[in-house]
Amino acid sequence: MAAGAEGTHVQQVVVVGAGIVGASVAFHVARTGRAVTVLERARPAAGATGKSFAWIGNDGDGSDGPAAALNDAAPGEWHRLEAELTDVRVRWSGSLSWTDDGSQPRTFGRSLERARVLHRSEVAALEPNLRTLPEQAIHFPGDGAVDPVAVTRALVRAARAHGARVIRTTAIALRRHDGRVTGVETAAGFLPSGDVVLAAGLDVPALVSPLGVELPVSASPAVLARFRASENLVRTLIATSGMEVRSGEGSALLAALACEGGATAEDLEASGRRALAWLTSAFHGGDEVALTSVDVGVRPIPVDGLPVVGRWPTVAGAYVVVMHPGVQLAPVVGRLVAEEVVHGTDAVELEDCRPARFTTGDRGRLPVRASGAGEAQVGEGGGDGVVVQQVEDQEPVQQHSAAGQPEVGKP
């Protein structure tokens, strides 16, 4: 552990949260040689990441929005990561989308520059097991998907290989002195730090709230159903009938659905059965598909839809990273955040993503809370050392954090 009394200069970068975003930041910072400590309250990918459909290519919000450059860069950055880390694998299957009623196929607001409109016979060539072929479908051949848990673990392993430490504990608050972060109060004690990157998904707003501004991040539930099926039953990534379906490793098949109604066990089972019914009727061999699990995952989505990435404007050394779609953007954002934190630069690609938009009121949405105590020390009282408990990849899910908060990603 980096030693350092409060107020002294500590170089260590602390990353709070080992979802795919925090893991990517940790890897990209650690490979520069800078000391990194990751604080994770449960295990890598315990939050939204562990329930993700993990489609790479679909920006969802249109091709010309402020985050367009980031979304455009995403597939290329995933190719880079695959080349850098041998245990990161993307299934570059391409995606197909169509509507049931034969109307204009869905483009998800994406530019058709990288797509083709396919007709029945071309769809049949890509998906030979489909029983009923759509008249036309949109094909994005450059789309892919990952196993988000495997990738997160690979990033954590790679960060460790570059010297990073991963500590299992809950970050409770940032400690500040003279307008600068000096460390993190954790359930295991105080950890002195240089910059602190808050990549804790849905928990980022609670961690920045004592800094005087409410960060509006909505908790958006979505359903992930898993199936067992014969290998290659589904070959591309299909978006239709209100759901997204793709193959996973081996005999695994995944479907992502909107979370309609509630998230009770009955609701989830109903969603799983709806997806199963569609798979059974849509594919030759679909009657052998078996539903294996249904989960709800809660996606952290900034209310204006744009990633929130950058230094916290009112406190030096605090840096936030929260976004959707986080799997798609993890490599590019992880690399850019590392460059900004390590070299003190400002990436033009991130200029529309800055948290300052919520403090200056230029988007007119947010009340800036009076911080009251100004330089108040939040959560003081910890000792000066963290009791280190290294995080193992296979550790069971911790149901409740040390701070008593329900685990992120649970209904």
Ligand SMILES: Cc1cc2nc3c(=O)[nH]c(=O)nc-3n(C[C@H](O)[C@H](O)[C@H](O)COP(=O)(O)OP(=O)(O)OC[C@H]3O[C@@H](n4cnc5c(N)ncnc54)[C@H](O)[C@@H]3O)c2cc1C
């Ligand atoms: C059903 C579903 C489908 C999706 N489909 C896609 C898709 O197709 N493509 C895509 O790109 N994205 C998709 N997403 C969204 C994507 O999964 C998220 O954007 C992404 O996983 C967010 O990653 P994260 O690292 O920011 O947050 P999380 O994965 O939530 O990670 C946050 C981590 O921080 C830890 N943590 C929280 N608070 C603390 C604390 N105080 N101290 C220490 N640790 C803490 C948590 O335990 C957790 O491990 C989907 C999500 C769901 C649920």
